[in-house]
Amino acid sequence: MFGKMLFHVRQKSPLIHNITNYVTVNDCANMLLACGASPIMADDVEEAAEITAICQGLNLNIGTLNHNTIPAMIAAGRRAVEMGRPVVLDPVGAGASAFRTETALQLMKELRITVIRGNISEIKTLAKGSGVTRGVDAAKTDMVTEENVKEAAAFVKEFARQSGVIAAVTGEIDLVTDGEKTYVIRNGHSMMSSVTGTGCQLSALTAAFVAANQSTPLEAAAASVCAMGLCGEIGYNRMKALDGNSSYRNYVIDAMYRLTPEELRRGAKYEVCESGHGVVCSDRQGVDRKTESV
Amino acid sequence: MFGKMLFHVRQKSPLIHNITNYVTVNDCANMLLACGASPIMADDVEEAAEITAICQGLNLNIGTLNHNTIPAMIAAGRRAVEMGRPVVLDPVGAGASAFRTETALQLMKELRITVIRGNISEIKTLAKGSGVTRGVDAAKTDMVTEENVKEAAAFVKEFARQSGVIAAVTGEIDLVTDGEKTYVIRNGHSMMSSVTGTGCQLSALTAAFVAANQSTPLEAAAASVCAMGLCGEIGYNRMKALDGNSSYRNYVIDAMYRLTPEELRRGAKYEVCESGHGVVCSDRQGVDRKTESV
Amino acid sequence: MFGKMLFHVRQKSPLIHNITNYVTVNDCANMLLACGASPIMADDVEEAAEITAICQGLNLNIGTLNHNTIPAMIAAGRRAVEMGRPVVLDPVGAGASAFRTETALQLMKELRITVIRGNISEIKTLAKGSGVTRGVDAAKTDMVTEENVKEAAAFVKEFARQSGVIAAVTGEIDLVTDGEKTYVIRNGHSMMSSVTGTGCQLSALTAAFVAANQSTPLEAAAASVCAMGLCGEIGYNRMKALDGNSSYRNYVIDAMYRLTPEELRRGAKYEVCESGHGVVCSDRQGVDRKTESV
Numbered sequence: 001m002f003g004k005m006l007f008h009v010r011q012k013s014p015l016i017h018n019i020t021n022y023v024t025v026n027d028c029a030n031m032l033l034a035c036g037a038s039p040i041m042a043d044d045v046e047e048a049a050e051i052t053a054i055c056q057g058l059n060l061n062i063g064t065l066n067h068n069t070i071p072a073m074i075a076a077g078r079r080a081v082e083m084g085r086p087v088v089l090d091p092v093g094a095g096a097s098a099f100r101t102e103t104a105l106q107l108m109k110e111l112r113i114t115v116i117r118g119n120i121s122e123i124k125t126l127a128k129g130s131g132v133t134r135g136v137d138a139a140k141t142d143m144v145t146e147e148n149v150k151e152a153a154a155f156v157k158e159f160a161r162q163s164g165v166i167a168a169v170t171g172e173i174d175l176v177t178d179g180e181k182t183y184v185i186r187n188g189h190s191m192m193s194s195v196t197g198t199g200c201q202l203s204a205l206t207a208a209f210v211a212a213n214q215s216t217p218l219e220a221a222a223a224s225v226c227a228m229g230l231c232g233e234i235g236y237n238r239m240k241a242l243d244g245n246s247s248y249r250n251y252v253i254d255a256m257y258r259l260t261p262e263e264l265r266r267g268a269k270y271e272v273c274e275s276g277h278g279v280v281c282s283d284r285q286g287v288d289r290k291t292e293s294v
Numbered sequence: 295m296f297g298k299m300l301f302h303v304r305q306k307s308p309l310i311h312n313i314t315n316y317v318t319v320n321d322c323a324n325m326l327l328a329c330g331a332s333p334i335m336a337d338d339v340e341e342a343a344e345i346t347a348i349c350q351g352l353n354l355n356i357g358t359l360n361h362n363t364i365p366a367m368i369a370a371g372r373r374a375v376e377m378g379r380p381v382v383l384d385p386v387g388a389g390a391s392a393f394r395t396e397t398a399l400q401l402m403k404e405l406r407i408t409v410i411r412g413n414i415s416e417i418k419t420l421a422k423g424s425g426v427t428r429g430v431d432a433a434k435t436d437m438v439t440e441e442n443v444k445e446a447a448a449f450v451k452e453f454a455r456q457s458g459v460i461a462a463v464t465g466e467i468d469l470v471t472d473g474e475k476t477y478v479i480r481n482g483h484s485m486m487s488s489v490t491g492t493g494c495q496l497s498a499l500t501a502a503f504v505a506a507n508q509s510t511p512l513e514a515a516a517a518s519v520c521a522m523g524l525c526g527e528i529g530y531n532r533m534k535a536l537d538g539n540s541s542y543r544n545y546v547i548d549a550m551y552r553l554t555p556e557e558l559r560r561g562a563k564y565e566v567c568e569s570g571h572g573v574v575c576s577d578r579q580g581v582d583r584k585t586e587s588v
Numbered sequence: 589m590f591g592k593m594l595f596h597v598r599q600k601s602p603l604i605h606n607i608t609n610y611v612t613v614n615d616c617a618n619m620l621l622a623c624g625a626s627p628i629m630a631d632d633v634e635e636a637a638e639i640t641a642i643c644q645g646l647n648l649n650i651g652t653l654n655h656n657t658i659p660a661m662i663a664a665g666r667r668a669v670e671m672g673r674p675v676v677l678d679p680v681g682a683g684a685s686a687f688r689t690e691t692a693l694q695l696m697k698e699l700r701i702t703v704i705r706g707n708i709s710e711i712k713t714l715a716k717g718s719g720v721t722r723g724v725d726a727a728k729t730d731m732v733t734e735e736n737v738k739e740a741a742a743f744v745k746e747f748a749r750q751s752g753v754i755a756a757v758t759g760e761i762d763l764v765t766d767g768e769k770t771y772v773i774r775n776g777h778s779m780m781s782s783v784t785g786t787g788c789q790l791s792a793l794t795a796a797f798v799a800a801n802q803s804t805p806l807e808a809a810a811a812s813v814c815a816m817g818l819c820g821e822i823g824y825n826r827m828k829a830l831d832g833n834s835s836y837r838n839y840v841i842d843a844m845y846r847l848t849p850e851e852l853r854r855g856a857k858y859e860v861c862e863s864g865h866g867v868v869c870s871d872r873q874g875v876d877r878k879t880e881s882v
Contacts, residue, residue, distance in 0.1 A: 030540055051390060
């Protein structure tokens with residue numbers, strides 16, 4: 001199924017409008033091109049909604065938030081919602097300042113967000129309406145590990161249910177849930193945190209996957225998380241003796257450029273947990289990696 | 295001749311003022327350094343004209359246009375014109391929003407632009423004062439191919455003549471014309487469209503070539519288009535099994551860093567078409583690639 | 589000693605707040621990650637001070653200065669000073685416009701800057717309150733060479749003493765001084781000037797080194813200059829036949845990612861000059877490279 005979703009991205013080549021930070025914007029654009037989508041960036045309120053109107057998806061990222069772009073985000077988001085286009089929100093650094101936390105909450109309130117893609121500290125901040133994050137990285141005490149994955153999944157599921165969004169929380173273990181069904185994903189490599197913007201790239205990628213697979217947004221979001229993590233693994237395997245985080249940055253994007261639906265199908269490592277009675281994943285722990293047909 | 299133009303860039307090392315988008319700005323700076331020029335970026339109206347005054351050329355790019363930078367573009371452009379310095383305009387996404395179309399038209403009206411470098415959809419938008427573009431890429435129906443190259447060349451030539459600019463329209467086939475003489479260029483590689491900003495880089499490069507070859511701006515613009523395309527070819531030839539668009543991005547810039555005047559002389563693939571009576575290129579179709587001496 | 593300073597950066601992983609230009613910001617972030625620090629970028633006045641408050645160091649860079657970010661720089665700088673956190677200023681292009689020169693001087697006046705990291709032309713501009721720079725590169729007539737190193741060191745030392753800052757002036761020969769003690773550093777490679785932003789990256793790195801070694805800011809700044817230069821050398825040694833400035837950019841950051849304290853200890857090339865009577869370095873010329881233990 002995930003393979004098919006990548007196939008759809010390459011087939012439909014969705015145009016994705018990004019209002020994003022200037023730190024990682026170039027990588028986001030190249031990642032979108034790598035997966036088969038097309039990027040456009042426009043953050044002046046004068047044109048934001050008009051640009052959204054010609055796009056198939058919208059990616060909002062508050063990484064270098066400023067007052068000028070907030071109205072552009074709102075205008076673009078409203079247009080996307082009106083037109084039934086998916087909106088991804090990346091609440092970069094929510095919790096690091098009141099400005100970021102409040103803006104992220106405002107965007108959640110004013111817009112019908114499709115997917116929120118962040119780290120666990122950011123999601124906790126949004127869940128509580130406040131919080132403490134260590135800059136743009138998750139606090140160590142928050143991290144999702146094998147020890148706390150059940151509790152974390154229950155928490156994220158509840159956040160998704162109450163917020164009416166798909167939550168995609170990434171870290172050592174990734175959780176993607178719509179509040180009912182939860183994907184617990186174990187793709188990725190720790191070296192991804194040594195490159196600025198792998199999270200931002202994933203958010204852009206998620207917008208492309210959801211835009212090209214509008215009828216199955218949860219699965220599309222989960223597929224994008226698996227795809228990004230898998231590219232992190234493939235890129236790592238390519239590392240040579242003198243390579244560091246800068247070469248690795250290239251390798252991860254290169255891997256997405258080369259990734260085939262079949263490779264994604266085989267390389268995706270996830271469990272699916274469904275339950276209507278608060279028991280999350282308990283009956284799936286230890287289950288072998290799912291295999292699926294494209 | 296084109297070889298000599300690259301030689302002049304490396305010899306004079308023109309300082310180029312760029313008011314450009316934040317998506318591809320780093321690549322523009324490294325491309326300018328690769329060709330032997332020097333970049334400076336400054337987009338606050340307070341200093342824009344003053345910075346232009348110490349530069350040999352100005353590159354205006356509306357890729358992430360915002361209200362603050364328009365007055366800076368106007369001020370910088372006026373100073374460049376006053377000082378007799380070349381101005382390149384890259385109308386990124388003209389046609390994608392009224393804001394971009396109108397700003398590009400305003401810049402053409404208020405400034406004596408030397409070269410407009412864009413894709414065919416953007417140029418059609420500017421020619422008609424309106425248009426439809428698919429984001430920042432040319433619409434498929436617009437693309438210049440062997441089938442429609444005569445009509446496209448006639449159209450671009452007329453646009454250049456009426457606008458009083460050199461038009462450099464790039465795509466599968468590139469057209470560079472001042473309304474009298476037209477260069478039809480067949481350098482480049484399709485993979486260049488998988489990297490964000492190869493067009494932006496070319497616009498910066500064109501500013502450097504024209505700044506270093508002020509007495510022959512048409513030839514300088516054509517030389518820069520050939521040089522960029524040739525680097526796209528050289529970079530592609532370097533691709534290894536696991537490489538994707540991110541490594542390719544590096545290879546294209548690397549190729550410019552290494553490109554010699556002699557290699558450009560030998561690798562440039564173009565026809566020159568001159569006619570005063572509306573017959574464009576008809577007597578040149580099928581002509582062998584020109585060779586020239588440095 | 590320098591080895592230990594890198595060790596502290598990796599051990600403490602200081603979070604560095606950067607208000608910097610959009611040309612080289614991505615490289616600054618990846619360089620900070622490469623050395624073991626963490627980057628955060630935030631330039632809206634609404635959150636600037638609050639972000640600084642969660643950070644261990646602040647890096648101010650005026651490379652694409654605009655009116656909106658000046659108040660953010662002031663607010664962030666004041667908070668850093670209040671909290672006893674180091675502030676690095678990179679006066680990119682001071683002298684290229686009155687706006688940059690005056691802003692740099694204003695920042696020096698209003699904030700207790702810890703380190704000013706720039707090229708010799710920028711420092712001369714700040715020393716005189718005016719000056720001429722060729723864009724963002726040092727003027728050739730200003731460059732510090734073996735011929736004028738004594739005079740240059742005396743000048744920079746006096747600038748540091750009068751300004752009450754540590755001055756880190758980089759070029760062919762680097763000078764790092766607090767007005768009393770001067771490090772004359774001969775690491776680095778001329779190819780570093782073919783990559784945009786190696787100076788910006790160094791300023792970010794210096795903020796990380798000083799933040800992780802607060803009791804010895806002069807030595808920390810000197811260590812960061814040696815480390816950056818050494819990575820420039822290591823990266824150059826890795827260049828292959830087709831590589832140019834874009835691959836080199838990756839190699840320099842990769843080298844920092846791989847650099848060990850022991851390698852820095854062995855690879856740092858510097859002299860230390862101390863004197864209270866205006867004789868700078870005269871008794872050290874020709875002294876062998878110092879070796880030191882971590």
